Amino acid sequence: MIRKGEKEKIWAKYCGYLDLSMEEYMQIQERLLIEQFATLKDCNLGKHFFGKRPPKTVEEFRKKVPLTTYDDYVDFLIDKKEDDLPEANHRWARTSGKSGRYTCKWVPLTDGMYEKIGETFLTGIILASASEKGDVQIETDEFFLLAMAPLPYISAYMCLAIKDLIDVKFIPSLAEGEKMEFGERLAAGFSKGMETGIDYFTGLASILVKMGELIESGKSGGKFSLKMLKPSILGRYIKASVKAKMEKRNVLPKDLWNLKGIGVGGMDTDIYKDKVEHYWGKMPLEIVGTTEGGLLCMQAWNYQGMTFLPDINFYEFIPLDEHQKAKEDPSYTPKTLLMDELSTGVYEIVMTNFHGGVLLRYRIGDFFEVIATEDAEIGCKLPQFRFFSRCDDYLDLRNMVRFTEKTVWHALEGSGVQYVDWAIRKEAVDGKTILHLYLELDKAEKSYLTTLKKKIKKALNKVNPEFGELEKIMGDDYLAITKLPSGAFKNYIQGQRDAGADLAHIKPPHMQPKDQQLEKLMKIG
Numbered sequence: 001m002i003r004k005g006e007k008e009k010i011w012a013k014y015c016g017y018l019d020l021s022m023e024e025y026m027q028i029q030e031r032l033l034i035e036q037f038a039t040l041k042d043c044n045l046g047k048h049f050f051g052k053r054p055p056k057t058v059e060e061f062r063k064k065v066p067l068t069t070y071d072d073y074v075d076f077l078i079d080k081k082e083d084d085l086p087e088a089n090h091r092w093a094r095t096s097g098k099s100g101r102y103t104c105k106w107v108p109l110t111d112g113m114y115e116k117i118g119e120t121f122l123t124g125i126i127l128a129s130a131s132e133k134g135d136v137q138i139e140t141d142e143f144f145l146l147a148m149a150p151l152p153y154i155s156a157y158m159c160l161a162i163k164d165l166i167d168v169k170f171i172p173s174l175a176e177g178e179k180m181e182f183g184e185r186l187a188a189g190f191s192k193g194m195e196t197g198i199d200y201f202t203g204l205a206s207i208l209v210k211m212g213e214l215i216e217s218g219k220s221g222g223k224f225s226l227k228m229l230k231p232s233i234l235g236r237y238i239k240a241s242v243k244a245k246m247e248k249r250n251v252l253p254k255d256l257w258n259l260k261g262i263g264v265g266g267m268d269t270d271i272y273k274d275k276v277e278h279y280w281g282k283m284p285l286e287i288v289g290t291t292e293g294g295l296l297c298m299q300a301w302n303y304q305g306m307t308f309l310p311d312i313n314f315y316e317f318i319p320l321d322e323h324q325k326a327k328e329d330p331s332y333t334p335k336t337l338l339m340d341e342l343s344t345g346v347y348e349i350v351m352t353n354f355h356g357g358v359l360l361r362y363r364i365g366d367f368f369e370v371i372a373t374e375d376a377e378i379g380c381k382l383p384q385f386r387f388f389s390r391c392d393d394y395l396d397l398r399n400m401v402r403f404t405e406k407t408v409w410h411a412l413e414g415s416g417v418q419y420v421d422w423a424i425r426k427e428a429v430d431g432k433t434i435l436h437l438y439l440e441l442d443k444a445e446k447s448y449l450t451t452l453k454k455k456i457k458k459a460l461n462k463v464n465p466e467f468g469e470l471e472k473i474m475g476d477d478y479l480a481i482t483k484l485p486s487g488a489f490k491n492y493i494q495g496q497r498d499a500g501a502d503l504a505h506i507k508p509p510h511m512q513p514k515d516q517q518l519e520k521l522m523k524i525g
Contacts, residue, residue, distance in 0.1 A: 001013075002138060002139060002140055002166060003140060007134065007136040008134065010126070010136050010138075011126070011133075011134050011136055014119065014122055014123045014126055015123060015126055015127060015130075017307070017309055017310055017311075018133075018300060018307060018378065018379075018380045018382075019379070019380075020310065020381070020382065021381055022339070022340050022381055022382065023340075025310045025339060025340075025382060026338070026339065026340050028310040028311055029310055029314050029315070029338075029339070030058055032311060032314065032354045032355075033058060033061065033314045033352060033354070034056075034057075034058075035354070036314075036352065036353070036354060036356075036357075037050075037054045037055055037056070037061070038054075039086050039356050040054070040086055040358070040360075041054040042086070043084060043085055043086045043087075044076075044083070044084035045073075045076050045084050045085055045086075045358050046086065048076075049065050049066075049068075049360050050064065050065070051064070058338075062316070062336065062361070065360050065361050066333075066361065067333065067334070067336075067350060067361050067363055068359070068360060068361055068362050068363065069362070069363050069365075070097070070102075070105050070362075073358070073359070074102060076358070077105075077106050077107065077108065077358075078102050078105075078106060079106075080092050080106050080108075082108070085108060085358055086356055086358070088108075088110040088111065088112075088356050089110065089111050090108040090109065090110060091108070091109045091114060091152075091157060092106050092107070092108055092109070092152055093106070093107050093108075093109055093152055093153065093154045093157055093291050094106055094107070094152050094153065094291070094502075095107065095153070095154070095290075095291035095292070096502055096505060103502060103505075104502055105291070105292075107154075107291050107292050107359070108357070108358060109157065109357075110355055110356035110357065111356075112354075112355030112356050113294060113353070113354075113355045113356065113357055114157060114161050115161065115165075115355075116294060116311070116312055116354075116355055117154075117157055117158050117161045117294050117295065118158070118160075118161030118162045118164055118165040119165065120294060120295040120309060120312065121158045121161060121162040121202075121295065122138070122162055122165055122166065123295075123298070123309070124202070124263045124285065124287045124295065124298050125138055125162075125200055125202075125261055125263060126138055127285055127298060127299065127300055127301055128200070128260075128261030128262055128263045128284075128285035129200070129260040129261030130300075130301040131301060132301060133301070133378065133379070135301065137260050137261070138166070138260075140166060140167045140168075141167055141168075141169060142168055142169065142199040142200065142260075143168075143169050143170075143171055143193065143196050143197055143198055143199050143200070144159075144168050144169065144170050144171070144198075144199065144200045144201070144202070145170075145171060145186075145189045145190070145193060145198050145200070145201045145203075146159070146170040146171060146172055146173075146174065146177045146185055146189050147185075147186060147189065147201060147202065147203030147204070147207055148202070148203060149182070149503055150177065150178050151178065153291070153503065154289065154290075154291040154294070156174075156178075158202075158289075158295075159174055160174065168200075169196075171188075171189045171192040171193055171196060171198070172185060172188045172189055172192060176188070177189075186207065186211075190211065193257060194232075194233045194236060194237075194256070195230065195232050195233055197236075197257060197258075198257045198259060199259065199260050199261075200259065200260060200261045200262070200263070201259060201261075201262050201263070201264075201280075202262075202263040202264070202287075203264065203265075204264060204265070204266045204268060205264045205266065205268050205269050205271070205272040205273060205275075205276050205284055206266075206268045206272055208253075208262070208264075208272075208276045208279065208280055208284070209272045209275045209276060209279065211253060211279075212252060212253050212275065212276075212278070212279025212280065213279075215250075215251060215252060215253050215256070215279075216250045216251070216252055216279070217250070218250065218251075236256055237256070239255075240255035240256045241255075243255045252278075252279050252280075252281075253279050253280050253281075254279065254280050254281030254282075257280075258281070259280055259281070259282050260282075261282070261285065262276065262280065262282050262283070262284040262285065263284065263285050263287050263298075264276070264284040264285070264286060264287065265286070265287050265288060265289055267387075267405050267406060267409070267510075268409070269284065269286045270286070270386075270406055270410075271406070271409045271410060271413055273286075283303050285298060285299050285303065286298065286299045286303075286306060286387075287299075287306075288306065288387055290364055290366075292351070292353075292359055292362060292364055293312065293313045293351050293353065293359070293362075293364065294312050294313075295309070295312065296308060296309070296312065296313070296349075296351075297309065297368075297385055300375070300378050300380065301378070302375070302377050302378055304375060304377065304378075304384065305371050305372055305375060305384025305385055305386060306384065306385045306386065306387075307375075307380060307382050307383075307384065307385070308339070308382070308383075308385065311354060312354060313351040313352060313353055313354055313357075314351065314352040314354065315338070315339055315349065315350070315351055316336035316337065316338060316349075316350040316351075316352075316361065317336060317337045317338075317339075317342060317347035317348070317349060317350065317368075318334045318335070318336050318337075318347060318348040318349075318350060318363075319334075319335070319337065319345065319346075319347055320345065320346040320347065320348070320367070322334035322335050322336075323348045323367075323391070334348075336350055339382070339383060342370050342373070342383050343370065343373065344369075344370050344371065344372065344373070345369070345370055346367050346368070346369045346370075346388050347367065347368055347369075347370065348363065348365075348366070348367055348391055349363075349364060349366050349367075349368055350362065350363055351364065363391075365390055365391045365392065366387070366388075366389075366390060366391065367387075367388035367389050367390070367391055367394070368385045368386070368387060368388055369385065369386050369387075369388040370383050370384070370385055371384050371385065371386050372384040387406075388404060388406075389404035389405055389406065390405070390511070392511075392512065393405050393509075393510075393511040393512065394511075395424070395425070395426050395435065395511065395512070397426070397433060397434075397435070397467075397470060397478060398433070398470065398474075400466055400469075400470050401464060401466045401467050401470050402464075402466075403424075403435070403460075403464060403467075404511075405510050405511050407463045407464055408422075408424055408437075408460075408510070408511075409510070410459075410463050411456065411459040411460045411462070411463045411464075412456065412459065414459045414462060414463070415455045415456045415458070415459035416455060417439075417441070417445060417447070417452055417455055417456060418441065418442035418444050418445035419439055419440060419441050419442055419445065420440040420441065420442055420488075420489060421440050421488075421489040422437060422438065422439050422440070422510060423437075423438045423508055423509065423510055423511075423513045423517075423518070423521065424436065424437045424438065424510065424511060424512075425511070425512045425513055426512070427480070429480070432476065432478075434477075434478045434479065434480055435478060435479050435480070436479075436480045436481075436482065437456065437479065437480070437481045437482070438481075438482050438484055438513070438518060438521060438522075439452075439481060439482070439483060439484060440483075440484040440485075440486070440487075440488045440489055440521075441483060441484075441486075443486065449481060449483065452481060453479065453481050456479070456481065457479055460479070482522075484521055484522060485522065485523075485524045488521045488522070488523075489507070489508070489521070491520075491523070492507070492508055492517075492520050492521055493506050493507060495520060508520070508521060
């Protein structure tokens, strides 16, 4: 279709879900779920959850099968044994797990799931480069910067799956990238990109911002070198330099490369989207994916709410108040809603794999917020979402104030404080629960701690006015700040690498770090 220029067919196949009515959406959900019953009914894992007789309807399925977590699948999946799974060709993807019983989670991907990963990746690329409905920019032989984790992580399978689908060129190549550390892979990609150009980027927004800062400062990519004597590179650099000089500024990445599309995932997307556009000349499209469920939802060309794809997983949603009831009383089973029952509000997501996957009514541990029940601007009749937080990452004070990783990050970015990285958690001090922020400052930040605290508290009050109200009502100080030693996060990461930690455990969490993680951060040298 790409080679024939059949753009209408391409849009209909990969982005047509945006035109579905709610009734059509739910029909797809129900049809594929019932197909799953037939796929799983004869294997041991299916019998474990279904009993002697598999469910026949959506309603029966929701009554019969309990809500699950990975703990319910460990015995079936942790050793990658396939005897208890439905017959299929399985690829195995890994993600982080619990210390103790299992340090990683292994998730089987069938051929059907793998193909869908490639198709949804292509959907994201099409939408990331579209300026209006039906706008298909993707061509063959385009260059993608390789900024994904290696096998057996799900992002590597995404790269392989889209390459099986269309003829894209990763720089460096997937085979070369597998042999490199992440930073080495990025450096090689940007270096090669000076020769070939870069058409698309998928990865973390913070990577693009960091590269933009380095190029602007002249520390990387923006300096003249002997490598630039190649005609293709020299021409690119001269053109970028002339443009920057005319606008009386330093060279930026958007002067060197004209990206057609940027797809980003992760908590930092909303924090850095404006900086990405500043450096790269293109707004990043937010995409949410998981190892357990593939690519779940993404924005459209207007960069507003995200829409869940209908044919990847079956979705249920636990309202926030139901989640909290279950958290307070583990014996309580929270009620779930389906997509066509949602109104604006915050929900914990529950999913059941399609295409032969084995996870049933699975709680991945994420909150999403419904910000609108449709998007009239693009003509989408389906609920519009934004990622809210991890279920175990939001902090609440006295049931009055809630902070997510995103709101804390926004506050720090808005405070004007120059920092390297941060972590925050709730702690009990003198009988009251406070927020304790652990902050590694940039060497350029010279403010005293009292000044830093005023700036950060003012920014916290701006993103969450209830915080300031709490302090007024209670007449107390609910924020403590500890300066971490210079190099704290760099040393932590190196220590984890030296210890052979899983990729997902290399960095400490921003929210609710454990005592031993803080001890490592505060260690000098």
